[in-house]
Amino acid sequence: MITATRLAVIGSSIAGCAAALAAQRAGAASVTVFERSGGRLAARGAGLAVHGERYAELEAAGFLDARMPYVPLARRTWYVKDAAAPSPLGRTLGVMPFGFRTYGWGSLWRELRGRVPGSVEFRPGSAVKEVRLTSRGVELDGEPFDAVVGADGHRSVVRTAACPGTVPAYSGYLAWRGAYAGADLPDAHLWPADDCAYVVFDGGHVVIYRIPDDCGGHRVNWVLYTAPPAGHVLPPDGRRMLTDDLAERLAEVTRKQLPPFFAALIEATPADDRFMQPLYDFTAPRYATDRLALVGDAATVARPHTGAGAVKALQDATALQEALRAAATPAEAFAAYDARRSPVGRTMVDLGRTLGKALVHGTPDWAGMRDGDLEAFWRRADGSGAFGGRELKRA
Ligand SMILES: Cc1cc2nc3c(=O)[nH]c(=O)nc-3n(C[C@H](O)[C@H](O)[C@H](O)COP(=O)(O)OP(=O)(O)OC[C@H]3O[C@@H](n4cnc5c(N)ncnc54)[C@H](O)[C@@H]3O)c2cc1C
Incomplete structure (x- = not known):
């Protein structure tokens, strides 16, 4: 047990709340959470999907709760635009089982934040600028902690x-x-409530599913992946609003490449509810040192x-909790944590790159696909079988 350890967590989003909970449950002497944002994190983001089996593991680990509102999905239908298709949803390329639950980001965060006991000190509006290792521990902007x-995100x-030197790489889209x-x-009745739509096109795809709202109803949530127009410059400060060239590109893809039902679905999104995220990826060479995890x-x-991604974050917290409980010192715990989680992180990053190639950079001839082609495509793309997250094996 690490009962003498004064531990700090930087960041209070999904991973940060879960890590604070993990450290508190493992018996740390004190837990202090620094969060750069001074506002309400619950207002952030849109929806995310959690694999049903991963959900069950995380509920058993005490990080998720069956009372959280969710929409159950049953299948993933792959659609492609086809002028000859009689349905406004386009031609169905294939249907796969898809046992996921979808959540609003805000309710997932609120659930985690609500679980963190009052003994954990939260400091909103506190951006940590300097992390300095000392002979006795770590100083955060001069304030001492043991670990x-x-x-604090990417x-x-x-x-x-x-x-040092681990820098996220831009995916190009x-x-x-x-x-x-x-x-x-529009025409909601045409699209079943438990369907996750993968609408594919040359150079990208859009994933669409319903998520719960906070009033017992649901929201339509979509994420469209493709390259920005040539010459687009990414904002250096992480701004996420759509510039004119990005709004035009989205309109063009929607109009030309999506079946009418899905084009109308995206066009119905109020301008203020559209945003963008450049996609980066990387793997840190290790998940921990003696004092830092x-x-x-x-x-x-x-x-x-x-x-x-959220599943991975919650699994990290679960593994961290188990390591902290079993070890006598943070260094011992962090070494066990690193050995357990680094390989999973690498697997997921590799899978993301393979899927990015298959679904964005090097899309196949979707329109030419016939019986069995889609299943063969997906078997090649998700060769590791890690889609939705790796099983959380007990330490
Ligand atoms: C388009 C998209 C779709 C996704 N869909 C899914 C999905 O369907 N399923 C799924 O499981 N995952 C999904 N994810 C991934 C998931 O959203 C993240 O992996 C997950 O939320 C983990 O985030 P985090 O808490 O590690 O980091 P973040 O959410 O980035 O939080 C980092 C926190 O640290 C704070 N911070 C940063 N620097 C400092 C500092 N110096 N001092 C103090 N505070 C600081 C920030 O303010 C922030 O609150 C998706 C991601 C994207 C981009």
Whole structure:
């Protein structure tokens, strides 16, 4: 047990809340959480999907709760535009089982935040600038701690201290995203509620599913992946609004490459509810040193085609909790944690790159696909079988 350890967590998003909970449950003497944002994190983001089996493991580990509102999905239908198709949804290329639950990011975060007991000190509006290793521990902007968990996302200051030189690599394409009230979806009855739509086109695809809202209804959530127009310059400060050239590119792809039902679905998104994220990925060479551990996107970012970034973050916290409980010192715990989680992170990053190639950079001739071609394509793309996240094996 690490009962004498004063532990700090940097970041209070999905990974940070889960890591704070893990450290508190493992018996740390004190847990302090630094969060750069001073606002309400719950207002962030759109939807995410969690594989049903991964959900069950995380519920058993005490990080997720059956009372959280979700939409159950049963199948993933692959659609492609085909002028000869009688359906406004286009031609169906294939249907695969898809046992996922979908969540609103905000309710997932609120659930985690609500589980963290009052004994954990949260400091919103506190951006950590310097992580300095000393002979006795770690100083965060001069304040001493025994050990630090970096849950500070893909531009982590903790990772810079633990693994200098690890820089996220730009994938070459963006995720355009949107979400809006289900009541505003045109011709909603045409698209089954438990269907996850993969609408594919030359050079990208869009994933669409319903997520719960906070009022017992649902929202339509979509993420479209394709390259930005030539010459587009990524904003250096991480701004996520759609510039004119990105809005035009989205409109062009929607109009020319999507079947009418899905084009109308995206066009129905209010302008304020559209945003974009450039996609990066990387693997840190290690998940921990003696005094520093990395969780969630701070440790590895796999492209979202893996459908498992939040799952990976929560699994990291679960593994961290088990390691902290079993060890006498943070160094011992962090070594066990690193050995358990580094290989999973690498697997997910590799899978994200393979799926990115198959679904964006090097898309096949979708329109030419016939019986069995899609299943063969997917078997090649997800060769590791890690889509939706790796099983969380007990330590
Ligand atoms: C398009 C897209 C779709 C996705 N879909 C899915 C999905 O379907 N299923 C799924 O499981 N995952 C999905 N993910 C991934 C998932 O959203 C993330 O992997 C997950 O939320 C883990 O985030 P995190 O908490 O590690 O990092 P973040 O959410 O980035 O949080 C980092 C936190 O640290 C804070 N911070 C940063 N620097 C400092 C500092 N110096 N001092 C103090 N605080 C700091 C930030 O303010 C922030 O709150 C998707 C991701 C994308 C981009």
